[in-house]
Amino acid sequence: MSSVISEIRKDFIYNLLLKGERVDGRTFDQYRDISIERDVIRKAEGSALVKLGSSQVLVGIKMQPGEPFQDTPNRGVIITNAELVPLASPNFEPGPPNEVGIELARVVDRGVRESKAVDLEALCIVPGKQVWIIFIDVHILDDCGNILDAASLGAIAALLSTKVPASRFGLGEDYMLPLNDIPVATTAIEFGDVLMFDPGVDEESIANTKLTVITTAKGEICGMQKSGKGLLKPEQIYRIVDIACEKAREIREKFLEA
């Protein structure tokens, strides 16, 4: 994703960085202000609007009964999609998802799936025939950087507010979707040996490498993804993991466990 950023601005960001500063005055491991608004879309089974600084991501959950996969006849299905719609950034184009959108959706999915946040067996209606399908649809509204963390937050926040629409399909009364875990993704970029968490869009465009770490409430790592054409030293990875665990706990306690 090559961004529209001038060489002058790149130099400016880089020179600040050498002085230990960031463009918006944050410390290297400081997140921008986070706000999460739940149930913003009444037609959806669950939804959340996440603002991470100026980045805005809307996640909607829809559920419907459908057929299970053949190899998992007793388990519900999760399908995660992300739309990088052109209203969100001059770099997004209409059309089918590109590899950036696909990667984003798959990493969001990895967090939900690998943390076992959703009890898929509880979503079985008739074994082998009918199970609940959960569609997690991520809509990026404004890309001011780090939309992956925002999208992951949005997905779990939306799931936390999801009501299974059983009555609409004649399957009894509606009930809240039970969740077993609250995975949180935290992303850092590496640039000139400096690690920066929650990168803004300018910072992202100068960085070579990005590492996302997803942790569970128990402090386990349930997913990781390195992205970008750079390299990381093992010590840098370990440092990112340490800070990521701590940041994820803060975010989880403050915004999701209420």
Place this chain on the structure above:
Amino acid sequence: MIAMDKSDISFFKDGLRLDGRRADQLRPIRIEVGVLARADGSCYIEMGGNKVIAAVYGPREVHPRHLQEVTRAIVRYRYNMASFSVEERKRPGPDRRSYELSKVSREALEPVIMTSYFPRSVIDVFVEVLQADAGTRTAGINAAAVALADAGIPMKSMISSCAAGKVADTIVLDPMKEEDNFGQADLPIAMTPGGDITLMQMDGGLSPDEFHQAVEMAMKGARDIYEMQRAALVEKYGKIEASTIEVNACE
């Protein structure tokens, strides 16, 4: 990863794995350089039950032309699975998984390719998985790195890739199909011989301590694979002074 009751499968017998390996042992690996006549560089690799072939074309003209970069070559990587490579027939053509794997594999190799030598051109890497048995992305990257060298593309170093996993609460090297499907975690990495990580993915569940252990084990596996890649290249290109191959420095 499909979660299953751990008791359904026993992963260890007398301290050894289902295929008789120790926890920190790689599957047998075979690497052959220059297996395709038309490609500029190619490599065939077998890692356990995986059979993967990689071809490199380029540097060559970029089509479509608007993709070209004025200061460097672009790198394209296409990971593709043959429909017959897996138990249940895979629908031919790219899916979301292969898009993601193509992206991260390309990004695993790009840090060492000296793209600035070839402005306005493209280096195409095509990877075909002929038989899959867990670890196809790592096998693909290993083959692609050798194929790039075979094509004479200037590189700062080799790239070697290997996964570690967790089964029955034990960290294991290079998981095979059963361990991947029913295991507790999978962590594929790629790195330079100098130990810089260029690919890092993880799914499943690992404590920070287990994560350290898994990274170290995967890195050791990748180092061993590097020796095999090097040996395969030396075998084809004869006696080359070691100093010209062992360029570990990466920026």
